[in-house]
Amino acid sequence: MIEIDFDAIYSQSKEQKNATLLAQFNQLTEFHYQHCQLYKNIIDTLGLAPTNGCLELVPFLSTQLFKELELVSVPKSQIIKTLTSSGTTSAKVAKIYLDADTAKLQAKSLVKIMQCFSGKQRLPMLFMEPSNLIADRRGFSARGAGVQGFALLGRDHHYALNPDMSINWQQLEQFFTKYQGQKVLIFGFTFMIWQYFYQAVSASGKTLPPLDAIVFHGGGWKKLAHLAVGKTQFNQAMQQLFGKAKVHNFYGMVEQTGSIFVECEHGHLHAPNCADIILRSEQDLSVINDFGQQGIIQVLSALPHSYPGHSILTEDLGRILGEDTCSCGRKGRYFEVLGRIKKSENRGCSDTYQEVSHD
């Protein structure tokens, strides 16, 4: 199993990080090559090598493959949890198989990353979700996995929505009254916060007592594009809702739960020590080295042990803004996400609640 140093999770600058990650990725690729026959077949068919001289040469799988194939690198008896993520235009579901070791690494990584933004103490926490989201404890949707992972960071968890996605005023008023003026954590998917919370609260005409909130939101902007809601407007809405709000967007995927990329105080998404991003050309998938140029995002994570998801080509477009030089002081690459590549499904965590969406 990979040894990961989770302390000072944004501390490694380019050379050190590349050396550490390359060793970890060769070890991971070799492990999955030896233990997952389907993965071996793919690597062999493509004529790739499990051990490579630089990160850019580490083989990557498309997210699509996790929908087509059962990719797992440990005996099925060791699987304790299966995460699923479905595309909305197809019935195909991606399945991510977790053993105890991988689940533990994911939880630890998430906590160590988030501590950099919300501290070690566990704050009162409000989820922009219905409380019945996690019905089956052995299998989770991407949204369920997000809620369960982030729950570790808070205490006295409240849920803002009813199962039909209407506002649970009783829970909400209780939370806002109890913690008026105090530091709290808010977690939700971008689209859910906007559509089911912000718009509903605004329409109600009710005012809630002010909080001192740290808001973490992710899952993509795609669903808000037709409403022409961008980052500035979203962040302003959060100030209006919570009184005081520090807003952090995050980028992550169910295939690499735990090693998420969180937006810093300057609005840049940052790669922690245990993860990285590479950009590839939309034409031929060659590596784009120039900062500022748009490309398809490839994500690397040292956490996946029970399934070969350590190197994945996403269906997102992005742009690397710099490396080791962000004025927030965090080392590593920082970037922004620009949207989905054209041919991909309109997939996003918040899209999984499709029944009542308005488009």
Add this chain to the structure above:
Amino acid sequence: MTNNEKLVHLFSEALTIAPELVVDSLQYNTIPQWDSTAHMVLIAQLEAEFEIMLDTDDIIDMSSVAKAREILARYDIEF
């Protein structure tokens, strides 16, 4: 009830397992009953019973019954 009896009782309640199964070597994620959902229930109950506030490091470090006792000892809970 001694602190140890309280601890066994809380584990047994939160994980819905028999008290006899709450032994030092019992580890997180090795039985279906001790998953992350049960873990959060356990944490909330430990905090309420012993009147302490555990931080995020404590939560991810609490990987066995023995480890739970070790962490609680840091908050001056004697066993």
